[in-house]
Amino acid sequence: MKDEITEPRPSRLLKGAAVLALAAILTKLLGTLQKIPLQNIGGDGVFGIYNTVYPFYMMIITLATSGFPTTISKFIAERQVLGSEAGKRAVLRMAGLMMGLLGIAGFSLLYFGAPLLSQAIGSSQLIPALQNAAPALLFIPFSAVFRGYFQGLQEMVPTAVSQVTEQTVRVVVMIILLIYWTGLGAADDVIAGGAFAGSAAGGAAGLIVMLIFWSRSYKVRERAREQRLDSILTSDESELTRMPDQIESAHLEKGTKLLLSMLAYAIPVCLAALAVPLISLVDAFTLPRLLQSRGVNDLQAMVEVGIYNRGVPLVQLVTMLASSLSVLFIPALTELRMKGDLEGIRRQRATALRWFGLIGLAASVGLALLAQPINVMLYEDALGSTTLAWIAWTAAPGALVTVSAALLQGLGHVRAPALHLLVAAALKTALNALLVPPLGITGAALAGIAAYGAAAALNLALLARRTGRARRGARAALAQLLRPAAAVLAMACAVLLVRLGAGALPLGGGRMAALAESLLGVGLGAALFAAVVLRTGLLSAAELSALPRVSPRLMAALRRLRLLR
Incomplete structure (x- = not known):
């Protein structure tokens, strides 16, 4: 407790924000890059099935991981200020009830509604993937409850560890199952279903991590409660008479009123977050049928x-x-x-x-x-x-x-x-x-x-x-357009020179040749782009020095090279 008091609140908030930002970057990076081995191992048919089902899965996961943890953290923080453990437990119980019902509804929609959803999309290949994605929805909403709880206490490490663990286990299990099912020569829909089974394993792992943190936190809270009771028993009468009023004030919202307050706060945030995966959902609903209208069959549509x-x-x-x-x-x-x-x-x-x-x-x-x-x-x-x-x-x-x-x-x-x-x-x-x-x-x-x-x-x-x-003059407006155009043109010329050089050399057409061409093109293009951006003042010295890990030595070197104004 002493450490919490002596550490400034802004410092704790900044540290917590940094931890969550790093965890978000890692999980998003893992989630994005895992699609490459998915296609390499499973092929384009499996990749197509996976990417058609994924938006449905993400719509429900977004509900569980966007608005509700934020809402829970707000209500927990309010009761933390009041010093009410009973109030925090009430929020946690109500949140668990809400998220449990949401998880069961999502599971039922994907598992039992898989035939209807696949029929609506126009591909029977989606049924195993939809059903194998469903069990994850029994774990992830409960993880979101505990994440919101700890965030309300300004403890961000449990959320970060849980998110990274969940994504890591999901990707590892997915790759193992991909290798297993492709080795058996299974059909594309079975392999895609196996890939989604990794989501359930990841969700379970993330929940286990949160339960471990909860168990440790519970023991600490119990010790603190016992110490607090001891101090109350030894305190004067005025302290004893003040405690019931303070505790009672933390119980103003209970039951239905608490539920309605939490929903009123969470639903607008959830609806705003749902707009993000909506464009992917449009492709999931329209592409298979529209491609089949071109005369291709169900499986070939998934390949495309x-x-x-x-x-x-x-x-x-x-x-x-x-x-x-x-x-x-x-x-x-x-x-x-x-x-x-x-x-x-x-x-x-x-x-x-x-x-x-x-x-x-x-x-x-x-x-x-x-x-x-x-x-x-x-x-x-x-x-x-x-x-x-x-x-x-x-x-x-x-x-x-x-x-x-x-x-x-x-x-x-x-x-x-x-x-x-x-x-x-x-x-x-x-x-x-x-x-x-x-x-x-x-x-x-x-x-x-x-x-x-x-x-x-x-x-x-x-x-x-x-x-x-x-308000800019014509010359200033033209300069605003010409400088980015010059940077992009320099990069494009560098990339085209690499492409022409690669075409003239006998490198062959394999992945290693493509790797060399891609890395050289990206490296040379990015270097020229950065040089023109700095030289034309699109990125000023003040802005560059404000970026993390930009040392004074680098700034001095750029000035010697006349790249920085």
């Missing part, structure tokens, strides 16, 4: 869906980086908004949009130009390289959607980004129906570019209305 999803993990790495870094702007913008510093808000907005716009644009251009060698390097063949190149162009608007949503949240507009993603999902549905029948999976990629572009445009338009448009 798998080929289409080859580029998705690469784009997700960019959006994951944007998501992890964009949260840094939320507290700063909130503080500026409360101070009424409109000019400061505009500077933060310009910096964030410039950084992430450049990251997204560079990623889109690089992935598009290196689509074929990257495809061979990661997935063994060049099938769908043209589609992968088009999917690469969702990285730029995707990064802008992420950072602009964070900026709007910092300004107090929490629901608007979710509504804009709903509009984007509706546009994706319409364009899929229009473009997939004549163009196949390339049509779906083009629809994705338009959908994310629309969401980014809506977010940026709202930002401009709320913060005011920057």
